[in-house]
Amino acid sequence: MKCIIVDDEASARAIVLELCKAIPEMEVIAEFPNALEALKFLKHNSVDLIFLDIHMPKLTGVDFIEMVNNPPKIVLTTSDKDFAIEAYGYEFIVDYLVKPITHERFQKCIVKLNNAFKSASIESTETQMMQAEDEDLYINIDRRLIKLKFRDILLIEAQGDYIEIKTQQKQYRVHSTLKKIKEKLPQSRFLQIHRSFIINFTQIIDIQDNSVLIERSVIPISRSNRPELMQRLNLL
């Protein structure tokens, strides 16, 4: 988790920095005594998280929130308890820490952050999957462009200078390579599991030893591709 600290008080920045040091996944890449410097930094750098003070001279934390493009997750740090309700009006504000911040409260904040990042990641995968449902691919067969829906493709097999695309209804033999078609397929749905096979892993029926069953086809899994496949599965 790459983060920055924005606070005009050096003592407040030092405390957040020290608290972050105790969290292995937290990497403080910069700290700023005012919001303007932080804005400049964010024009050329991306971060996952900002610890942001609200009461700062000239540009306040609220001004900063309004000005930052594509805001990452933000944790507010302030001595003003009354801002809490207003703060949660912004979806990217994950937590609100009242100074002086205790170890215990900081740990709770880390749990909240981990949950927020997890939800964001699931949401993004689901969005990709939904997009992939609707997208399609055109293949050239005898000078005819045939439209295939990604969701209908079961697997693709390399066969010399050709690839064979199997759908639930038909099989298509196309002059192309696995490498070329792989670039056109959504990663959220397709995975290469062998030198000669790409599968639509949402169509897997079962996995046994070193093979995958998709409809009636048994596809080998190469040793090098197995870890990625296992990682992508929602294992109980």
Add this chain to the structure above:
Amino acid sequence: MAEQPNLDYIKEISGGNEDFEKKFLTIIQTEFPKEKNDYLENLESDNLEESAKIVHKIKHKLGILGLTGGYKLAVKYEEDLKYGDTKLKEEFKQILQSVEEFILKIA
């Protein structure tokens, strides 16, 4: 007996890291006198809105130094200043005095 500043919070945060404790106290020794002077100057000039902003910063340090009562008073005083009320200024001044003595002692 009046509440006295202490290093309990700093020690809790440091987890025994003496380098952090030293570095942190140096920051407080630099920041606090400046904030105190800014506050007094603004109060003298009757710039109460700015005084309230500085009290807001100082109250964080009162919390850091374990001054629970001082922190509560600062919360009230900050609000009062926003409405032009300075009746807590003497009590607040005494708290500032005790913090100043403390940071000189630990220097």
